[in-house]
Amino acid sequence: MAKNPETRSQVRGWLLFLLLVPLLVLYVPLYNTIEPTLFGFPFFYWFQLAWIVASMIITAVVYYGTEPRRE
């Protein structure tokens, strides 16, 4: 992984960010509602599905942010 201490702590920051953000979904009242609906989907359903897409994007960003440069 990263070689000097500065990038190491940067990597730590990225990883912590990645681990903590999803824990937002633990707060269920946040999304246990019908409105606003989207394409007929109640908020409860489309919010959680949309979160999957968001988590894929966040993970990809962190991947490119922490992956060492290829030789």
Add this chain to the structure above:
Amino acid sequence: MPLNVTALTVFVLFFALVTYVGFAAARWKRGNLDHLHEWGLAGGKFGTLITWFLLGGDLYTAYTFIAVPALAFGAGALAFFAVPYTIVIYPFVFVVFPRLWSVARARGYITAADFIRGRYGDRWLALAVALTGILATLPYVALQLVGLEVVIAAMGVQLAGALVYLPLIIAFAILAAFDYFSGLRAPAAIAIIKDIMIYITVFAAIIVIPLELGGWGNVFAAVPKDKLLLADNFGSYTGYATLFLGSAMALFLYPHSVTGVLSSSSRHVIRRNAALLPAYSFLLGLIALLGYMALAVGVGKMPAYATSFKAFGANFAVPALFLQVFPSWFAGFAFASIGIGALVPAAIMSIAAANLFSRNIYREFVNPHCDPKQESQMAKTMSLVVKVGALLFIIFLPNEYAIQMQLLGGIWIIHTFPAVIFGLYTRWLDSKALLAGWAVGMISGTWMAASIGFRPIFPLTIFGTTVPAYIAIYSVILNFAVAVVLTLVFNLSARSRADETLPGDYAVEGGAGH
């Protein structure tokens, strides 16, 4: 149900195809299958795409595809816990599991129990981890048969008397044979076919059915008002949140997940897959909604399916939906995707359980001087035993038992979390303390589940407030507390800090040794 010849023909054709692929897979990425590392881990040669198919086919099982929409069909919003569950797990996999991959590659570990053996130098803790893994896996294999049973019945295959289980026996015999010869390569190759079929089926369903029903609004309108959302109270929120959190913590501790992770060719493959695997979660979210579509189409009230619903309960919702809305040939295709979807995880699970038995029980306790060929042979034999056991379980015991056992399996496997996951970061916890914590967690978890009739959510009263939460979470907190307190106690005297791993092992890039 009358015999559906078209659907059955399509089903059998696809089964024949994957049988061929399963045997041909022995020659794929050629390796010496007389070594456990090759038979049971495919030599650790799988790249990003194959690992994606393998883990996808492994974690999202046939039973999932039947049971999650069945839960939505019967209980509504609660079934969606399968979605946030995977939102939580993949970032965790991204951060934690490359370390397990690296130390395994550096030290030649093929199971989580191998890692425990090396990290703590304690064969009894390793045995506990191995036994927990095997115990949690067996009912899971049996449940795959339930998925298979439901789709076979949906095609109208009804045999009388002693022949009732013949289709299941044939399917499992095929599975056992190609597993035996090809090892992990077989389910990996088949997973590619199966996953593509599942994607086609689900996308067809979510495009065609809402169109027929006049939009998604009508799909959700069919759900009873009180089930469309979770009940608006504290207990239902804690129940939902802990259920998905605990399931997430357990998921990658299962032996079949560890096998999938360790068969990949580099730690980067795991990181990439943590970003790519949620695609399956999205699919699973849509699959859950098939339960609502079944409500909207009204299959539960149609006389044609009444006897099948009586036999299989809500598990028949998805097969009935497919029969009702798809032409026969496509229903056969969809059933084949579920049927093959049962074989892939069943294969990987039985291989993973066999690896644990052969490496961590047979070689550790029975025959320490076995050569690689004997070790590999023992695993092949065990993979057969596991499948026969699962088959007997389904044939001779009510399916209800398999479901309860699988629920317990999730509660049990989480008790390897402190030893395995914390062990990837620190050697501070004492192995005997971890073993005591494991025992307390296993017993308290099983007791809580049994005391409320094998349901997942336990209403624990803390200082006068009742907090319903997933038993796995409560019991793993207890497990961890015991492990920490006893470690502090044992620290007062001299204790063993045996550890064969080195800090650098946890970041190994690959290429070393194996």
